[in-house]
Amino acid sequence: MRKVEDRGGPAQPLLIVNGLSKHFPLKKPLLDRSPRRVVRAVDDISFTLPKGGTLGVVGESGCGKSTTARLLMHLVDPDRGDVIFDGEKVGAHDGMTVRAMRRQMQMVFQDSYASLNPRLTILETIAFGPVTHGTQPRAAREQAADLLARVGLDPVQFQRRYPHELSGGQRQRVNIARALALGPRLLILDEAVSALDKSVEAQVLNLLAELKEQFDLTYLFISHDLNVVHYISDEVMVMYLGKVVEIGPVEVIYGDARHPYTRALLASRPSMDPDVKTREAPIVGDPPNPIDPPSGCRFRTRCTFAEEVCARLEPPLVEGAAADHRVACHMNDPASGHSRTRLAA
Amino acid sequence: MTTLLSVRDLHVRFVGRDRTVHAVNGISYDLAAGEVLGILGESGSGKSVTLRAILGLLPPRRTRYAGSVLFEGQELLGLSDRAFSRLRGKSIAMIFQEPATSFDPVYTIGRQIAEAVMRHEGVTETAALARARELLELVRIPSAAERLKAYPHEMSGGMRQRAMIALALSCRPKLLLADEPTTALDATVQIQVLLLLAQLQKDLGLGVIFVTHDVGVAVEVSSRLAVMYAGRVVETGPLADVVRRPVHPYTQGLLASTVHGSMRGRRLDAIPGAPPALSSAPVGCSFAPRCRFAAAECDATPPEHRFGSGRMARCVLAAERAAA
Numbered sequence: 001m002r003k004v005e006d007r008g009g010p011a012q013p014l015l016i017v018n019g020l021s022k023h024f025p026l027k028k029p030l031l032d033r034s035p036r037r038v039v040r041a042v043d044d045i046s047f048t049l050p051k052g053g054t055l056g057v058v059g060e061s062g063c064g065k066s067t068t069a070r071l072l073m074h075l076v077d078p079d080r081g082d083v084i085f086d087g088e089k090v091g092a093h094d095g096m097t098v099r100a101m102r103r104q105m106q107m108v109f110q111d112s113y114a115s116l117n118p119r120l121t122i123l124e125t126i127a128f129g130p131v132t133h134g135t136q137p138r139a140a141r142e143q144a145a146d147l148l149a150r151v152g153l154d155p156v157q158f159q160r161r162y163p164h165e166l167s168g169g170q171r172q173r174v175n176i177a178r179a180l181a182l183g184p185r186l187l188i189l190d191e192a193v194s195a196l197d198k199s200v201e202a203q204v205l206n207l208l209a210e211l212k213e214q215f216d217l218t219y220l221f222i223s224h225d226l227n228v229v230h231y232i233s234d235e236v237m238v239m240y241l242g243k244v245v246e247i248g249p250v251e252v253i254y255g256d257a258r259h260p261y262t263r264a265l266l267a268s269r270p271s272m273d274p275d276v277k278t279r280e281a282p283i284v285g286d287p288p289n290p291i292d293p294p295s296g297c298r299f300r301t302r303c304t305f306a307e308e309v310c311a312r313l314e315p316p317l318v319e320g321a322a323a324d325h326r327v328a329c330h331m332n333d334p335a336s337g338h339s340r341t342r343l344a345a
Numbered sequence: 346m347t348t349l350l351s352v353r354d355l356h357v358r359f360v361g362r363d364r365t366v367h368a369v370n371g372i373s374y375d376l377a378a379g380e381v382l383g384i385l386g387e388s389g390s391g392k393s394v395t396l397r398a399i400l401g402l403l404p405p406r407r408t409r410y411a412g413s414v415l416f417e418g419q420e421l422l423g424l425s426d427r428a429f430s431r432l433r434g435k436s437i438a439m440i441f442q443e444p445a446t447s448f449d450p451v452y453t454i455g456r457q458i459a460e461a462v463m464r465h466e467g468v469t470e471t472a473a474l475a476r477a478r479e480l481l482e483l484v485r486i487p488s489a490a491e492r493l494k495a496y497p498h499e500m501s502g503g504m505r506q507r508a509m510i511a512l513a514l515s516c517r518p519k520l521l522l523a524d525e526p527t528t529a530l531d532a533t534v535q536i537q538v539l540l541l542l543a544q545l546q547k548d549l550g551l552g553v554i555f556v557t558h559d560v561g562v563a564v565e566v567s568s569r570l571a572v573m574y575a576g577r578v579v580e581t582g583p584l585a586d587v588v589r590r591p592v593h594p595y596t597q598g599l600l601a602s603t604v605h606g607s608m609r610g611r612r613l614d615a616i617p618g619a620p621p622a623l624s625s626a627p628v629g630c631s632f633a634p635r636c637r638f639a640a641a642e643c644d645a646t647p648p649e650h651r652f653g654s655g656r657m658a659r660c661v662l663a664a665e666r667a668a669a
Binding site: 060061167168169170197198199200201202203205206209224225226227228230231250254264265268269270271272273274275277278279280281282283284285286287 | 387388501503532533534535540561565589599601602604608613615620
């Protein structure tokens with residue numbers, strides 16, 4: 001496997017994302033003259049991912065977490081914003097091409113079956129990427145067999161099988177091997193363990209931890225499962241309707257969250273203790289439609305603490321409990337004019 | 346307490362031209378009126394099939410049943426379609442995982458609920474619509490009167506699931522079968538629906554069988570827990586006992602591999618391998634191939650070991666472990 005060398009040095013973040021946005025325009029009826037409506041799927045998000053780290057991304061459906069992954073991979077072209085990979089801007093004249101970026105950034109999807117070609121054996125699937133990028137077919141197949149062994153599938157037994165002959169857990173192992181075949185440095189795991197049974201999920205999480213060590217990987221781990229994100233992440237980014245509402249070290253987010261949405265999300269986890277059943281739902285209602293999101297703070301329609309300022313002004317990300325902890329809530333910004341700014345702390 | 350439902354040695358087999366699947370391989374349990382039994386299991390464990398078997402919702406030509414399902418003393422296996430349709434939605438109601446596909450997209454929510462009420466209670470449409478409105482209020486759908494006129498696609502996932510609960514409760518059933526009703530919902534919505542179900546269960550004294558793959562969800566709703574593996578109940582008992590002191594190696598493995606934050610940085614104690622394909626009827630313990638305690642005696646069907654207050658574990662080690 002060709003491994004791209006570390007260009008920027010250990011202190012250079014592997015990924016810097018700056019002001020990334022994607023708005024999807026909606027179709028409108030033929031004679032409708034009102035302005036065209038847009039889904040603001042991802043709206044001005046920024047984050048930094050250090051080398052060797054794992055950033056967990058959580059949020060409910062429609063919050064833009066999957067769109068963010070697709071924008072990073074350029075499966076969908078961003079409207080605005082910069083992606084800087086190991087110090088080089090992706091898609092810029094003096095930076096890195098999208099093709100070069102994709103060798104270093106690979107993705108594993110939720111649906112293990114839909115993301116494999118049903119007409120290729122799993123060995124062919126894993127070798128396909130490297131061959132496309134110029135590896136000799138024979139060398140690519142040898143490397144694919146080696147990768148199968150590394151993800152815990154015996155090559156002799158499995159290499160000639162087709163995706164439909166494997167279980168869900170085995171297929172997801174193949175998808176991980178396929179993603180690793182190009183020797184990437186960043187793996188985007190978009191709900192990669194969500195469809196698996198709990199006993200199999202635990203196996204795959206162990207595998208991901210092993211591979212991270214072996215291949216020196218950095219993970220962007222997207223999931224709706226707050227317990228799994230707690231387990232695997234170093235840092236956590238919480239999204240709501242296309243916005244980052246809170247981002248910080250995992251222990252701060254799970255121990256000292258400052259945004260009412262993050263707190264509600266964490267309190268919504270079912271109890272594991274038969275004596276401490278949940279008595280009251282932390283928030284009411286469903287996440288609103290990302291078409292025409294609420295003005296100001298997008299969470300205000302479900303927030304117990306919403307005030308006039310929340311409708312008027314969009315809260316900026318300000319410092320929270322620690323230097324590397326950021327929160328987008330007026331209650332954390334003493335200058336905002338919200339009456340509860342001190343109560344939040 | 347009176348027994349509402351009694352399942353005895355239920356077997357469900359799907360026969361096809363090429364292969365047979367032994368989905369349920371001899372399960373027995375009782376449900377008392379007003380009790381919530383959580384059935385916990387992974388995909389293919391037969392947990393949904395047992396629910397569908399109770400209501401006769403499995404494809405009739407390909408399904409073979411054995412055993413007995415008694416509801417208030419009446420045998421349900423082999424009941425005619427006509428007899429079943431008098432029962433379904435009336436005495437026994439069911440809610441499903443995907444509310445979007447459980448409603449007819451071309452009728453309003455109000456009309457669909459009213460239809461069930463008219464059919465089972467023989468009231469006028471006006472009375473049925475009034476009842477539908479009451480039901481939407483009962484499941485706490487805001488502005489219920491307007492929501493009666495909404496089509497399923499006009500509602501969010503959480504609202505649709507509430508509407509489905511309203512539909513299920515429309516004819517005052519005694520038994521509610523819930524097949525992963527909150528799995529497709531977002532976290533903040535899931536907890537609202539779970540709490541709503543728990544409240545309604547208590548208020549209406551419903552017997553509920555709640556099928557889920559999520560330990561946390563089972564803990565929130567159940568009073569008793571049954572853990573299924575490969576078409577058999579491997580362990581059952583009062584919720585707190587099973588969760589705190591599991592006896593069967595599978596239950597232990599399932600609880601140990603359910604990730605939570607305090608496990609950070611540690612390797613997870615995962616169960617190796619995958620559940621068996623059920624193309625032949627299991628001989629011996631189905632979990633033995635994945636079990637670290639497996640021994641020669643596991644080749645024979647493990648006995649049901651009963652102990653404690655209403656506990657059972659189907660494992661050769663159960664007696665020894667329960668005593669420990």
